Amino acid sequence: xxxxxxxxxxxEDIEIGLLLEGLYRAYGFDFREYSRASIKRRILEMMRAExxxxxxxxxxxxxxxxxxxxxxxxxxxxxxxxxxxxxxxYLTFRRKVxxxxxxxxxxxIWVAGCSTxxxxxxxxxxxxxxxxxxxxxxxATDISRAVLRKARDGIFPLAAMREYTNNYHQAGGANxxxxxxxxxxxxxxxxxxxxxxxVFSEHNLATDGSFNEFQVILCRNVMIYFNxxxxxxxxxxxxxxxxxxxxxxxxxKESLKFTPRAAFYEHLNDKDKLFRKVM
Amino acid sequence: MSFEIIVVGASTGGLKALQILLSELSAxxxxxxxxxxxxxxxxxxGLCEFLARSGRLPVREPEDKETLLPGHAYLAPRDxxxxxxxxxxxxxxxxxxxxxxxxxxxxxxxxxxxxxxRAIGVILTGANHDGARGLxxxxxxxxxxxxxxxxxxxxxxxxxxxINLTKVDWILPLSEMAAGLHKLTNSTKRYES
Numbered sequence: 001x002x003x004x005x006x007x008x009x010x011x012e013d014i015e016i017g018l019l020l021e022g023l024y025r026a027y028g029f030d031f032r033e034y035s036r037a038s039i040k041r042r043i044l045e046m047m048r049a050e051x052x053x054x055x056x057x058x059x060x061x062x063x064x065x066x067x068x069x070x071x072x073x074x075x076x077x078x079x080x081x082x083x084x085x086x087x088x089x090y091l092t093f094r095r096k097v098x099x100x101x102x103x104x105x106x107x108x109i110w111v112a113g114c115s116t117x118x119x120x121x122x123x124x125x126x127x128x129x130x131x132x133x134x135x136x137x138x139x140a141t142d143i144s145r146a147v148l149r150k151a152r153d154g155i156f157p158l159a160a161m162r163e164y165t166n167n168y169h170q171a172g173g174a175n176x177x178x179x180x181x182x183x184x185x186x187x188x189x190x191x192x193x194x195x196x197x198x199v200f201s202e203h204n205l206a207t208d209g210s211f212n213e214f215q216v217i218l219c220r221n222v223m224i225y226f227n228x229x230x231x232x233x234x235x236x237x238x239x240x241x242x243x244x245x246x247x248x249x250x251x252x253k254e255s256l257k258f259t260p261r262a263a264f265y266e267h268l269n270d271k272d273k274l275f276r277k278v279m
Numbered sequence: 280m281s282f283e284i285i286v287v288g289a290s291t292g293g294l295k296a297l298q299i300l301l302s303e304l305s306a307x308x309x310x311x312x313x314x315x316x317x318x319x320x321x322x323x324x325g326l327c328e329f330l331a332r333s334g335r336l337p338v339r340e341p342e343d344k345e346t347l348l349p350g351h352a353y354l355a356p357r358d359x360x361x362x363x364x365x366x367x368x369x370x371x372x373x374x375x376x377x378x379x380x381x382x383x384x385x386x387x388x389x390x391x392x393x394x395x396x397r398a399i400g401v402i403l404t405g406a407n408h409d410g411a412r413g414l415x416x417x418x419x420x421x422x423x424x425x426x427x428x429x430x431x432x433x434x435x436x437x438x439x440x441x442i443n444l445t446k447v448d449w450i451l452p453l454s455e456m457a458a459g460l461h462k463l464t465n466s467t468k469r470y471e472s
Contacts, residue, residue: 253341
């Protein structure tokens with residue numbers, strides 16, 4: 001029993017490798033260096049959703065059916081996030097980063113891997129409240145066109161607003177959070193003023209290069225999906241894209257420790273994953 | 280057979296159960312012990328410290344890509360799924376599975392995948408069905424499956440669900456769990472030497 005299961009498991013791993021290789025060679029989407037544990041889970045989930053028995057069958061459909069390819073890409077790139085996720089990160093941003101940014105005439109910000117945009121709107125609200133938004137330009141990028149469309153729309157489920165309101169206040173927000181959106185049925189749409197200085201565009205961290213120099217780069221809970229080699233490459237890319245003394249933000253459970261750029265940054269405080277490029 | 284990891288899943292009633300389990304594990308315990316405890320937003324602060332105070336093993340919430348060390352206990356951080364890949368932790372913010380993030384199933388399935396018959400899965404008290412599928416995956420790969428005796432568990436639903444889905448190897452009351460795990464890891468050493 002167990003040997004059979006182990007062989008089936010090994011075979012599945014081979015098929016997943018072939019699927020990712022095919023996807024790269026046919027369409028240029030490169031998931032080959034994504035963390036296998038998570039990508040395997042998602043592929044098996046999609047296999048079940050498509051009612052297919054094997055990864056090879058999924059490969060056939062992904063390569064020959066454009067609609068299935070879209071579903072597949074969306075499935076791999078949606079990460080469930082929240083506005084003002086980890087409020088203390090945003091509180092520290094308000095207290096420690098905002099004063100730094102006020103010394104610049106213009107501020108270029110990159111939200112790398114913005115997914116459906118929760119982080120972008122959170123940041124825009126914070127910058128507006130700190131009277132900095134007008135001199136900022138936020139580049140919000142993601143690999144997936146489908147999630148960028150959602151981010152650009154700025155429509156989120158009404159049911160999430162209680163949590164987001166809570167987060168917002170814990171993050172130092174002093175206004176009524178509902179001032180920033182209009183509710184309709186079971187959705188809310190965020191104020192278009194929040195995206196007036198936001199550029200949404202496609203960018204693939206695995207294969208594309210740097211496109212500007214930034215004073216702030218946030219890349220939170222994006223590289224956790226990459227394996228160590230790809231993480232190292234992306235850390236180099238982000239480092240190269242950050243101006244000297246620029247600020248770099250990671251997710252709460254991400255670390256610079258295991259990367260080639262650890263020594264080039266300084267912690268802004270002990271707790272939150274906010275760093276400053278110092279060499 | 281030698282085991283390389285123990286994964287533990289707990290939900291309602293889990294604090295007390297984990298406290299007892301950790302308090303009875305020796306400081307020389309030779310495997311990494313990885314724990315998913317379901318918790319609400321309010322339970323965030325202090326859980327790791329509480330578990331560290333409960334026993335002799337160092338307990339920490341791992342960061343992404345951190346290497347697993349023997350004799351350490353790891354607690355899945357709130358609001359992330361925890362997986363294991365190539366001897367390191369991999370975190371994810373994928374959607375909750377069965378309303379849970381971290382999900383016991385996600386951790387257990389990744390442990391089954393990574394360690395095959397060298398994984399031990401332990402299901403403790405809980406009032407839902409998380410972990411049943413994950414434990415089945417560990418069993419299917421030839422790993423060892425252990426479930427807290429539903430008769431004495433604070434909440435029997437989670438142990439019951441695991442037992443219903445898998446022909447588990449051991450059903451133990453909490454009071455005998457640590458001794459059982461010690462026996463397994465000691466036999467590990469004997470086979471290795």
